[in-house]
Amino acid sequence: MSKASFRIWRGDAGEGRLVDYTVEVNEGEVVLDVLHRLQATQAPDLAVRWNCKAGKCGSCSVEINGRPRLACMTRMNLFGPDDVITVTPIRTFPVIRDLVTDVSYNYTKARQIPSFTPDPRVKPGEMRMRQVDVERSQEFRKCIECFLCNTVCHVIRDHEENTEHFSGPRYLMRVAELEMHPEDTADRRMIAQDDFGLGYCNITKCCTEVCPEHIKITDNALIPLKERVASRRYDPVVWLGSKIGRRPAKDTPKVPNT
Amino acid sequence: MSTPADQQPGPSPAGAEGDGAAAAPVARHRYDVVVIGAGGAGLRAAIEAREQGKKTAVISKSLFGKAHTVMAEGGAAAAMGNVNARDNWQVHFRDTIRGGKFLNNPRMAELHAKEAPDRVWELEHWGALFDRTADGRISQRNFGGHEYPRLAHVGDRTGLEMIRTLQQRIVALQQADAERLGDPDAMLRVYAETTVTELLKDGERIAGAFGYVRETGEFVVFEAPAVVLATGGIGKSFKVTSNSWEYTGDGHALALRAGATLLNMEFVQFHPTGMVWPPSVKGILVTESVRGDGGVLRNSEGKRFMFDYVPEVFRGQYAETEEEADRWYTDPDNNRRPPELLPRDEVARSINAEVKAGRGSPHGGVFLDVSTRMPAEEIRRRLPSMHHQFKELADVDITAEPMEVGPTCHYVMGGVEVDPDTTAATVPGLFAAGEVAGGMHGSNRLGGNSLSDLLVFGRRAGLGAASYVDGLGEDRPRVGEADLDAARATALAPLERTGGESPYLLHQELQQTMNDLVGIIRRADEMKQALDSLDKLKERVAHVSAQGARPYNPGWHLALDLRNMLLVSIGTAMAALERQESRGGHTRDDFPEMSPEWRTTTLVLRADPAGEQVTLGRRPLERMRDDLLALFERSELAKYLTEAELAELPEGERP
Numbered sequence: 001m002s003k004a005s006f007r008i009w010r011g012d013a014g015e016g017r018l019v020d021y022t023v024e025v026n027e028g029e030v031v032l033d034v035l036h037r038l039q040a041t042q043a044p045d046l047a048v049r050w051n052c053k054a055g056k057c058g059s060c061s062v063e064i065n066g067r068p069r070l071a072c073m074t075r076m077n078l079f080g081p082d083d084v085i086t087v088t089p090i091r092t093f094p095v096i097r098d099l100v101t102d103v104s105y106n107y108t109k110a111r112q113i114p115s116f117t118p119d120p121r122v123k124p125g126e127m128r129m130r131q132v133d134v135e136r137s138q139e140f141r142k143c144i145e146c147f148l149c150n151t152v153c154h155v156i157r158d159h160e161e162n163t164e165h166f167s168g169p170r171y172l173m174r175v176a177e178l179e180m181h182p183e184d185t186a187d188r189r190m191i192a193q194d195d196f197g198l199g200y201c202n203i204t205k206c207c208t209e210v211c212p213e214h215i216k217i218t219d220n221a222l223i224p225l226k227e228r229v230a231s232r233r234y235d236p237v238v239w240l241g242s243k244i245g246r247r248p249a250k251d252t253p254k255v256p257n258t
Numbered sequence: 259m260s261t262p263a264d265q266q267p268g269p270s271p272a273g274a275e276g277d278g279a280a281a282a283p284v285a286r287h288r289y290d291v292v293v294i295g296a297g298g299a300g301l302r303a304a305i306e307a308r309e310q311g312k313k314t315a316v317i318s319k320s321l322f323g324k325a326h327t328v329m330a331e332g333g334a335a336a337a338m339g340n341v342n343a344r345d346n347w348q349v350h351f352r353d354t355i356r357g358g359k360f361l362n363n364p365r366m367a368e369l370h371a372k373e374a375p376d377r378v379w380e381l382e383h384w385g386a387l388f389d390r391t392a393d394g395r396i397s398q399r400n401f402g403g404h405e406y407p408r409l410a411h412v413g414d415r416t417g418l419e420m421i422r423t424l425q426q427r428i429v430a431l432q433q434a435d436a437e438r439l440g441d442p443d444a445m446l447r448v449y450a451e452t453t454v455t456e457l458l459k460d461g462e463r464i465a466g467a468f469g470y471v472r473e474t475g476e477f478v479v480f481e482a483p484a485v486v487l488a489t490g491g492i493g494k495s496f497k498v499t500s501n502s503w504e505y506t507g508d509g510h511a512l513a514l515r516a517g518a519t520l521l522n523m524e525f526v527q528f529h530p531t532g533m534v535w536p537p538s539v540k541g542i543l544v545t546e547s548v549r550g551d552g553g554v555l556r557n558s559e560g561k562r563f564m565f566d567y568v569p570e571v572f573r574g575q576y577a578e579t580e581e582e583a584d585r586w587y588t589d590p591d592n593n594r595r596p597p598e599l600l601p602r603d604e605v606a607r608s609i610n611a612e613v614k615a616g617r618g619s620p621h622g623g624v625f626l627d628v629s630t631r632m633p634a635e636e637i638r639r640r641l642p643s644m645h646h647q648f649k650e651l652a653d654v655d656i657t658a659e660p661m662e663v664g665p666t667c668h669y670v671m672g673g674v675e676v677d678p679d680t681t682a683a684t685v686p687g688l689f690a691a692g693e694v695a696g697g698m699h700g701s702n703r704l705g706g707n708s709l710s711d712l713l714v715f716g717r718r719a720g721l722g723a724a725s726y727v728d729g730l731g732e733d734r735p736r737v738g739e740a741d742l743d744a745a746r747a748t749a750l751a752p753l754e755r756t757g758g759e760s761p762y763l764l765h766q767e768l769q770q771t772m773n774d775l776v777g778i779i780r781r782a783d784e785m786k787q788a789l790d791s792l793d794k795l796k797e798r799v800a801h802v803s804a805q806g807a808r809p810y811n812p813g814w815h816l817a818l819d820l821r822n823m824l825l826v827s828i829g830t831a832m833a834a835l836e837r838q839e840s841r842g843g844h845t846r847d848d849f850p851e852m853s854p855e856w857r858t859t860t861l862v863l864r865a866d867p868a869g870e871q872v873t874l875g876r877r878p879l880e881r882m883r884d885d886l887l888a889l890f891e892r893s894e895l896a897k898y899l900t901e902a903e904l905a906e907l908p909e910g911e912r913p
């Protein structure tokens with residue numbers, strides 16, 4: 001057992017400040033354990049979102065010493081004995097209280113993407129897909145929706161004005177996932193560019209760096225999606241040639257009224 | 259379709275701002291069907307209710323897409339026969355009943371085994387990407403108690419795939435409503451981070467649900483003739499658990515207070531393999547897929563001890579030598595399965611016994627090893643989250659060294675008593691599906707049978723609720739103002755009270771009590787002591803106080819959850835004390851044998867509306883139909899049934 005110094009952002013949408021705490025730490029603990037100990041001993045109303053405490057649900061996203069992280073997967077032995085550990089809410093989204101933010105932006109963006117669209121002639125149980133063909137989309141479906149990538153992306157991190165036209169890496173990756181799904185028949189390439197703001201992304205890879213699932217968001221989702229958009233723009237026939245019988249020869253529009 | 263109900267937010271007519279509890283404003287929403295819980299069962303129920311044309315709400319304590327189901331790892335059991343063509347619903351049924359030690363509700367187990375494949379294919383049709391077989395179908399993996407490879411899976415993150423697919427299906431339905439009606443929330447809306455604290459009734463019938471919005475602390479009432487409970491389990495009442503904070507038994511407690519019955523609450527599953535070190539991660543699950551894919555259990559002497567623990571009822575079904583067990587992975591038709599894949603209750607008890615006998619690992623568990631069983635590359639591919647989990651949380655590289663594991667509280671078999679076909683509880687308008695419902699798994703659940711249960715009975719709950727609403731016509735129940743006032747007052751009490759004890763402290767005491775005294779191995783004197791302690795805790799919980807204000811205040815939330823945990827814990831301890839035998843998830847040190855007489859008895863719990871008094875009753879177990887009984891050999895039935903039951907059996911059939 002030892003002691004650690006924490007500075008935690010306390011407050012709500014109106015105002016807030018960093019509050020200092022000294023708290024006990026035991027072997028093997030993660031930052032979320034320490035936040036829980038604070039709740040139990042010093043700050044019973046300290047607001048922090050969490051659920052699984054095993055890196056599986058993506059609820060406990062915060063910024064620790066300025067870096068977006070999962071509180072439940074950040075081991076205390078990452079820090080030196082004299083370090084002051086600063087925990088603040090993820091910056092891109094509005095604060096509700098203490099470490100809890102309003103992440104509704106993400107759910108709004110998710111609703112704008114046209115859903116999985118299988119060929120209506122294929123009945124449940126009839127799909128046949130090879131493992132190699134599903135693996136690309138499977139990588140993206142490892143996403144736990146922690147929104148750390150969206151919070152770190154500079155396009156919206158300090159530019160609230162871009163939020164309307166940019167879906168963030170998480171949802172551009174969702175578009176890529178559907179486009180690469182072997183049984184999907186829609187074509188979301190035009191709206192990826194025009195409505196979801198793929199063009200804003202200048203492949204800095206900050207999103208990939210923070211992803212706790214180690215998904216190669218930029219290399220495997222965003223860059224290939226950009227290439228597909230380019231091929232759609234310049235030579236739709238080439239693209240279609242590889243998709244005959246699967247995809248309709250028209251662009252799928254953004255979902256209305258979302 | 260029923261008349262579209264309207265939504266009228268705004269203050270409650272009762273009281274005015276400023277005069278205490280009764281004044282807190284309440285937002286009102288009207289729905290046909292309200293589903294409490296957004297895990298696999300809740301989302302599947304909501305999808306079905308919406309597809310039946312019902313205006314539907316889904317309520318969840320956590321954010322959309324983060325319910326407990328997200329943690330499920332190994333897979334969903336469904337006899338699709340993709341890997342072994344001999345598999346079919348009868349074999350799945352038989353495995354389920356064996357796993358539950360013949361205490362399952364046979365009709366539920368039958369529906370589950372028959373419908374699970376369609377429910378899994380449906381997920382695929384909604385966009386799920388399961389791992390594949392060589393010929394492009396859904397791959398299936400081995401799991402404890404399942405005769406053939408049966409679990410549809412995605413690596414070891416199947417729950418995530420399931421919840422995301424259902425979440426995205428809800429979004430797809432909302433998109434259709436947006437296009438057609440101009441509003442994505444018109445017919446199906448998710449109320450995330452909203453906690454239901456009370457069910458409301460009109461006479462005998464359900465009239466709605468009352469709760470608070472976590473973000474603001476404001477109250478909300480859902481007026482609805484049909485409520486589906488899909489709130490999951492009770493594991494947060496135990497100290498060492500694989501369950502998250504959501505598992506405070508809310509649905510179990512809501513059902514009890516609403517006058518519904520719970521059954522089989524003495525059966526709590528302790529998963530054999532939870533992490534044991536470091537202390538802060540103690541209890542976090544290590545998926546059974548580790549064993550299904552070849553991992554073995556060893557004690558401190560390096561011995562694969564499970565060979566010594568195959569119980570009488572399973573003798574002959576499991577390998578007797580390591581060589582045979584190892585051959586089974588590649589040639590299952592000519593070899594018997596390794597004893598590491600016995601049902602969970604058996605493995606958990608064996609680990610417990612090894613540790614007690616002084617043959618445990620340094621931190622009080624045993625060793626689970628894959629590192630000597632397959633190449634590192636294959637481990638990383640097949641068990642990616644386990645590899646990640648141990649590396650990040652315990653500094654253990656599972657490709658190079660064994661894991662240390664021990665039992666952890668994982669799942670409650672007991673739950674709300676329901677009609678198998680419609681999931682209707684005993685209170686009109688109340689339905690239950692998923693972990694909160696009882697009966698399906700008997701005394702012990704097989705791995706993978708929960709995810710499929712969620713889908714099968716989630717859908718049936720949606721159907722059941724929709725047809726109940728259709729049957730009402732114009733005759734809809736109404737929410738009484740006095741009930742609302744009472745619900746508000748109860749919810750605000752811990753905040754308004756001063757000088758009471760901390761909810762965190764009381765929670766720790768409750769967890770310790772249940773863990774130590776009503777845990778994996780039980781004794782009458784200890785359970786009596788537990789009931790005494792719980793009784794004392796009841797006084798203290800009644801005076802708990804929460805500091806701070808209403809917006810997003812976890813101390814207040816926990817103070818309200820405590821009431822539910824306590825009620826359910828008392829019920830669990832009462833039932834556990836009553837059942838004088840050992841079976842599945844209920845092991846009595848003082849009654850170590852399984853008793854055919856006890857098998858015929860189901861223990862049923864009820865409570866008064868305040869949840870103050872819990873009473874325990876008995877009821878005979880539903881008899882299995884002859885055609886289902888015929889799936890078992892007489893010699894196997896003889897291990898479970900009473901003489902009288904055996905005498906009634908139809909003459910020696912076999913499938």
Ligand SMILES: Cc1cc2nc3c(=O)[nH]c(=O)nc-3n(C[C@H](O)[C@H](O)[C@H](O)COP(=O)(O)OP(=O)(O)OC[C@H]3O[C@@H](n4cnc5c(N)ncnc54)[C@H](O)[C@@H]3O)c2cc1C
Pocket residue numbers: 294295296297298299300317318319320325326327328329330331332333334335416417452453454455469488489490491500501502504508509543668669691692693694705706707708709710712
């Ligand atoms: C680590 C782990 C691994 C597992 N692996 C497997 C596996 O491989 N295969 C398998 O079949 N099973 C597995 N299980 C079991 C299975 O995951 C659960 O039994 C199942 O997910 C429960 O689903 P559910 O829909 O009943 O409830 P949950 O998914 O738990 O959802 C409950 C919902 O109810 C909500 N809720 C609860 N109380 C309230 C309230 N008062 N007001 C409003 N909302 C409320 C919660 O917020 C949540 O949305 C695993 C369990 C764990 C813990």
Ligand code: SF4
Pocket residue numbers: 152153154155168169200201202203204205206207208218222
């Ligand atoms: S790579 Fe693109 S999406 Fe990712 S952080 Fe950089 S700009 Fe944002």
Ligand code: SF4
Pocket residue numbers: 058142143144145146147148149150169170173207210211212213214215217
């Ligand atoms: S892609 Fe990675 S960082 Fe982004 S939300 Fe998903 S898991 Fe989080």
Ligand code: FES
Pocket residue numbers: 049050051052053054055056057058059060061070071072073
């Ligand atoms: S609590 Fe689930 S990811 Fe941290």
